[in-house]
Amino acid sequence: SQQGEEDPQALSIQEGENATMNCSYKTSINNLQWYRQNSGRGLVHLILIRSNEREKHSGRLRVTLDTSKKSSSLLITASRAADTASYFCAPLKRVGTGRRALTFGSGTRLQVQP
Amino acid sequence: SQTIHQWPATLVQPVGSPLSLECTVEGTSNPNLYWYRQAAGRGLQLLFYSVGIGQISSEVPQNLSASRPQDRQFILSSKKLLLSDSGFYLCATGQPNSPLHFGNGTRLTVT
Numbered sequence: 001s002q003q004g005e006e007d008p009q010a011l012s013i014q015e016g017e018n019a020t021m022n023c024s025y026k027t028s029i030n031n032l033q034w035y036r037q038n039s040g041r042g043l044v045h046l047i048l049i050r051s052n053e054r055e056k057h058s059g060r061l062r063v064t065l066d067t068s069k070k071s072s073s074l075l076i077t078a079s080r081a082a083d084t085a086s087y088f089c090a091p092l093k094r095v096g097t098g099r100r101a102l103t104f105g106s107g108t109r110l111q112v113q114p
Numbered sequence: 115s116q117t118i119h120q121w122p123a124t125l126v127q128p129v130g131s132p133l134s135l136e137c138t139v140e141g142t143s144n145p146n147l148y149w150y151r152q153a154a155g156r157g158l159q160l161l162f163y164s165v166g167i168g169q170i171s172s173e174v175p176q177n178l179s180a181s182r183p184q185d186r187q188f189i190l191s192s193k194k195l196l197l198s199d200s201g202f203y204l205c206a207t208g209q210p211n212s213p214l215h216f217g218n219g220t221r222l223t224v225t
Contacts, residue, residue, distance in 0.1 A: 031211060042118075042204055042216035043158075090155060092210055095173055097159060100210040101148065104158035 005105040006089055012111040017078040021108040023089030024069075030092045030100060032065055033073050037086045037107070046074075046087075081114040116141040120205050120217035127224055133178075133192040135220050137205030139185070145207040147188040148214070149180055152202040164188060200224045 007022045025032070031050045035043040049072065050064045056063045059092045062075040072089055086109050090102040117140040127133060139145050147164055150158040160173045162180035170180050177196050181189045188205060202221050208214035 033213060037213075040202075040219075040221070042207075042218045043214070044216070046214035048213060061191075096203075099163065099165070099171060101160055101163055102214060103160060104150070106155075106157040 006087065006108040008108060009106065010109045010111070013079055014113050015079060015081055017079055019079050019083070019110055019112070021074045021087050021089075021110070023072045023074070023105065025072075025089075025091040025093070026070065027091075027093050029067070032072050032092065033090045033102060034061075034063060034072075035088045035090060035104075037088065039085075063100065076110075079110075079112045081112050084110060084112045086110070087109065116145070116207060116215045118205055118207060118215055118217035119123055120203075121220065122220060124221045125223070127195050129197055129224055133190070133195050133199070133222070135190040135203055135205075135222075137188040137190075137217055138186055139188075139207050142186070142207065144185060146209060147182065148206040148208075149190050150206060150217065151178045151186065152204065152206045152219075154201070158204065162190070196223045197224050 005024050013019055021054055033048045034046045037043045047058050047063050048064050060077045065072045086107040088104045088107040090104045092100050093102045119138045135179045150159040151161050158221050164170050165181045167182055168196055178192050200223050202219050204219045205217040206214040
């Protein structure tokens, strides 16, 4: 089963506004990563937060992690039209064969209107 | 820095035909390699991963197989494609506690 379910599925905002995307997962994790995907392209890593961290910043991005609630959020401040993309959270968890791998949800499609 | 090459970028194949998608990695040695599939408008499903030559772990039983004949080469194959094999196939490399680097993907349409 897929882990890392994002919410909302789609988000449309105006340029300059903040965008918040949420992620929930089901099992214990080592770390959780956020990725961005432009239409029809591969994924690009944005930020990694470890299970013992609560918040992390990178430029206009802020990620929080609440392991007690098994949830994470990605905040993009002062959004730009170029931020239009799909955003995925990916918890690092043990998969069927016992090794750790990133598992991805369905993503949040963000549309930033100029 | 690591670079991942995937080809072809797009592929249209009839049902029942074979498949071979190739992924090669530059800038790293003995990488962990992954094949993910993304259905239209969906998330990524982990299909296979490999920690070394000849070492393949399958996450989802299906019509596909993977091989790693060389350290930096990962191949996704099928003997007979099904309609349900259509999707966007992504190769990735990285260590479990580090970011993954993805290729640009192959869009496969089975007709």
